Amino acid sequence: xxxNIKMLAERLNLSISTVSRALxxxxxxxxxxxxxxxEMAAALNYHANPYASSLRKHRSKTIAVVIxxxxxxxxxxxxxxxxxxxxxxxxxxxxxxxHEDIQKEIGFAGHLxxxxxxxxxxxxxxxxxxxxxxxxxxxxxxxxxxxxxxxxSLECSNITTDDFEGGFTATEHLIQNGxxxxxxxxxxxxxxxxxxxxxxxxxxxxxxxxxxxxSLIIRTTNNNAENEEIxxxxxxxxxxxxxxxxxxxxxxxxxxxxxxxLKINIPRQLKVISFSNLxxxxxxxxxxxxxxxxxxxxxxxxxxxxxxxxxxxxxxxxYENIILKSTLIPRGSTKK
Amino acid sequence: xxxNIKMLAERLNLSISTVSRALxxxxxxxxxxxxxxxEMAAALNYHANPYASSLRKHRSKTIAVVIxxxxxxxxxxxxxxxxxxxxxxxxxxxxxxxHEDIQKEIGFAGHLxxxxxxxxxxxxxxxxxxxxxxxxxxxxxxxxxxxxxxxxSLECSNITTDDFEGGFTATEHLIQNGxxxxxxxxxxxxxxxxxxxxxxxxxxxxxxxxxxxxSLIIRTTNNNAENEEIxxxxxxxxxxxxxxxxxxxxxxxxxxxxxxxLKINIPRQLKVISFSNLxxxxxxxxxxxxxxxxxxxxxxxxxxxxxxxxxxxxxxxxYENIILKSTLIPRGSTKK
DNA sequence: TTTATTTTCGGAAACGATTGCGAATCTTTT
DNA sequence: AAAAGATTCGCAATCGTTTCCGAAAATAAA
Numbered sequence: 126x127x128x129n130i131k132m133l134a135e136r137l138n139l140s141i142s143t144v145s146r147a148l149x150x151x152x153x154x155x156x157x158x159x160x161x162x163x164e165m166a167a168a169l170n171y172h173a174n175p176y177a178s179s180l181r182k183h184r185s186k187t188i189a190v191v192i193x194x195x196x197x198x199x200x201x202x203x204x205x206x207x208x209x210x211x212x213x214x215x216x217x218x219x220x221x222x223x224h225e226d227i228q229k230e231i232g233f234a235g236h237l238x239x240x241x242x243x244x245x246x247x248x249x250x251x252x253x254x255x256x257x258x259x260x261x262x263x264x265x266x267x268x269x270x271x272x273x274x275x276x277x278s279l280e281c282s283n284i285t286t287d288d289f290e291g292g293f294t295a296t297e298h299l300i301q302n303g304x305x306x307x308x309x310x311x312x313x314x315x316x317x318x319x320x321x322x323x324x325x326x327x328x329x330x331x332x333x334x335x336x337x338x339x340s341l342i343i344r345t346t347n348n349n350a351e352n353e354e355i356x357x358x359x360x361x362x363x364x365x366x367x368x369x370x371x372x373x374x375x376x377x378x379x380x381x382x383x384x385x386x387l388k389i390n391i392p393r394q395l396k397v398i399s400f401s402n403l404x405x406x407x408x409x410x411x412x413x414x415x416x417x418x419x420x421x422x423x424x425x426x427x428x429x430x431x432x433x434x435x436x437x438x439x440x441x442x443x444y445e446n447i448i449l450k451s452t453l454i455p456r457g458s459t460k461k
Numbered sequence: 462x463x464x465n466i467k468m469l470a471e472r473l474n475l476s477i478s479t480v481s482r483a484l485x486x487x488x489x490x491x492x493x494x495x496x497x498x499x500e501m502a503a504a505l506n507y508h509a510n511p512y513a514s515s516l517r518k519h520r521s522k523t524i525a526v527v528i529x530x531x532x533x534x535x536x537x538x539x540x541x542x543x544x545x546x547x548x549x550x551x552x553x554x555x556x557x558x559x560h561e562d563i564q565k566e567i568g569f570a571g572h573l574x575x576x577x578x579x580x581x582x583x584x585x586x587x588x589x590x591x592x593x594x595x596x597x598x599x600x601x602x603x604x605x606x607x608x609x610x611x612x613x614s615l616e617c618s619n620i621t622t623d624d625f626e627g628g629f630t631a632t633e634h635l636i637q638n639g640x641x642x643x644x645x646x647x648x649x650x651x652x653x654x655x656x657x658x659x660x661x662x663x664x665x666x667x668x669x670x671x672x673x674x675x676s677l678i679i680r681t682t683n684n685n686a687e688n689e690e691i692x693x694x695x696x697x698x699x700x701x702x703x704x705x706x707x708x709x710x711x712x713x714x715x716x717x718x719x720x721x722x723l724k725i726n727i728p729r730q731l732k733v734i735s736f737s738n739l740x741x742x743x744x745x746x747x748x749x750x751x752x753x754x755x756x757x758x759x760x761x762x763x764x765x766x767x768x769x770x771x772x773x774x775x776x777x778x779x780y781e782n783i784i785l786k787s788t789l790i791p792r793g794s795t796k797k
Numbered sequence: 798t799t800t801a802t803t804t805t806c807g808g809a810a811a812c813g814a815t816t817g818c819g820a821a822t823c824t825t826t827t
Numbered sequence: 828a829a830a831a832g833a834t835t836c837g838c839a840a841t842c843g844t845t846t847c848c849g850a851a852a853a854t855a856a857a
Contacts, residue, residue, distance in 0.1 A: 129814085140837045140838075142816075142836075142838080143837070145814065145816085146836085151816095152834095154836080155835060172574045174516070174812085175576070175577045176513075176814090177813035177842090179814095180510070180512040180813085180815095180841095180843065180844085181813085181814050181841070181842050182814085182815070183842075194541075195540055195541055195544070196537045196538055197537075202532055205532055208557075219523070220540075220555075221544075222541070235508060236553070238463065238508045239508040239511060240511070261506070266463070378744070381741075382744075385744075403741075404532075404714075405717075405745070407721075408721075409741070409744050410747070465842095465843055465844085466844065476806065478806075479805085479806055479807070485845090489806075490804095490806080491806090509843080510842085513842070513843035513845085514843080514845075516812045516842090516843085516844075516845095517846085798857100799857080800855100801854105801855080801857080802855065802856080803852100803853080803854070803855080804851105804854080805851085806850085808850100809848090809849105810847080811845085811846085814841100815840105815841085817838105818840105819837090820835105820836085820837080821835085821837095823832100823835090824831105824832080824833070825833085826829100
């Protein structure tokens with residue numbers, strides 16, 4: 126069907142090995158035949174069969190990106206960064222969506238075991254409370270780099286943001302703008318980012334001598350309708366908060382929807398701030414105050430880190446823990 | 462390094478071929494040895510080397526998705542749909558971003574030539590005005606399905622929305638809400654969707670006896686800052702429009718930004734409607750009237766169509782032209 | 798019991814590339 | 828002119844599977 130190295134060799138009256146070497150610029154081949162070979166290859170539009178190469182070389186030139194979901198600005202931006210680096214390195218990128226389901230994550234980890242990829246970039250699902258599938262993958266020799274939703278119990282490189290500080294800053298911002306009762310919308314009980322952001326929230330409360338209340342720490346689910354119901358109950362209950370710190374963009378959106386329905390005015394009756402990478406936060410009604418993560422940069426760094434392993438297999442990889450800064454962008458939703 | 466079929470065979474005192482057949486449930490193998498083999502495979506956590514299989518079977522179990530950009534709600538949703546079907550079929554998904562650059566598209570087409578994927582899903586870059594790279598790919602036997610940004614001059618399946626009707630409906634909506642001078646923000650001079658939406662726009666103008674004006678058909682670029690400048694000039698020029706129909710979400714965002722800067726009130730001074738898949742259109746200030754495409758469904762349909770080819774290679778594939786309906790959602794930005 | 802048939806398995810050739818090793822040919826040195 | 832070295836290339840093994848083909852063992856038919 127498609128032209129292979131054997132055809133090239135026949136047309137050129139050369140051996141297969143010579144053609145192969147010529148194509149990859151081996152020193153053993155004379156300049157003149159290199160040119161002949163390359164011209165013929167171009168003429169016949171030859172492209173090496175990637176699977177034959179990968180099989181022989183034990184290298185696939187592809188990486189996998191495993192993320193919870195793609196309809197999420199943070200992850201879209203991260204993929205953009207990852208893909209940028211991958212293109213630079215002439216690598217291919219496989220994408221896997223767990224939809225916050227640990228079973229899918231386990232399944233993917235299995236698929237990636239036998240050389241399909243040279244490395245994996247992963248952001249954990251909200252449901253993963255066990256890392257055996259990833260440990261196994263790692264032990265098979267597949268380098269793993271975590272980004273954003275990392276895993277502390279595995280020795281790997283992690284690219285994150287300063288989630289504690291972000292949580293602290295967000296909460297402090299609400300306090301400084303007059304909030305007395307601040308609720309925290311928690312993303313998941315397992316996620317590192319979730320607990321770190323919460324720690325920041327709690328630390329800020331402590332600093333300003335505000336007591337923490339169990340009823341203001343709200344655990345959310347993976348279902349938007351459910352979340353809106355939860356928030357709705359929070360906002361109509363007896364001890365309403367006057368400020369909300371959402372640990373994820375979709376939770377802030379849910380707040381906006383609920384407030385619209387309940388005719389609660391933001392920021393007059395309720396101030397809202399959220400971790401978010403929504404590029405049009407400023408166009409919302411009201412504009413949304415955010416803690417914004419450098420998502421694109423995170424993707425680039427994670428990919429860069431992975432390629433560092435791939436390029437020097439020999440040395441024991443030095444795991445790195447890169448922490449990027451997120452920034453507070455105050456807008457209308459937290460105005461006094 | 463990793464466990465292969467040979468090890469399995471040795472441990473089981475069976476031949477390689479028997480193990481292989483047992484694993485894929487060949488009728489030639491007795492039930493008892495099948496069980497033995499599978500148990501051993503599970504115990505050793507065996508996963509077949511995908512590249513060896515692909516090389517031998519001429520099938521990669523992976524598809525490629527080539528899109529202009531990923532930080533775009535339409536494409537994120539489409540990928541979501543594609544990935545859903547791919548998971549169902551146990552396929553892997555490679556992703557390639559052209560960033561609206563035809564050279565990259567050409568490069569990817571080259572990479573996909575030699576069996577790396579069993580098929581390709583593609584939405585053209587705004588810059589592609591020549592389809593030789595895709596024709597070549599197709600002639601090499603790689604099935605291609607276009608979605609949204611399709612290519613008329615190649616015989617392939619196309620999944621689109623009713624872009625003409627969408628353009629017509631959007632424009633009519635503006636007219637019915639009192640607009641007298643409607644500008645059209647064009648995405649690209651090469652894209653089929655762009656010209657069809659424009660045809661719809663022109664047809665609506667004609668129906669309501671409004672004359673078309675060259676100066677109101679605005680060609681935009683791939684640079685947001687540039688686009689804002691272009692729109693800014695449009696809105697401060699001598700013959701300002703009182704309505705804008707944006708053929709893409711990012712152009713509507715640009716409008717909002719410009720209006721904010723120029724203190725132009727939407728919808729009082731200017732009404733805006735746009736093709737968009739922004740899930741929070743209703744939370745914008747003002748809420749944005751949209752023509753919304755069934756992006757997730759488009760992705761699913763495109764993938765489904767591709768798998769139809771893959772599953773019955775023998776029959777000459779019947780190319781299909783599936784056109785899904787987009788819907789007008791009137792909101793604040795076009796209120797009278 | 799012999800022959801025919803079915804069941805079950807192993808040997809070995811692919812798939813398309815890469816690469817160690819040996820062997821020509823050509824150039825240089827003595 | 829002969830030996831040594833450098834240059835350039837081909838043979839064949841290899842990567843881990845799948846699958847064609849043949850053969851042994853078990854079963855059925857004669």
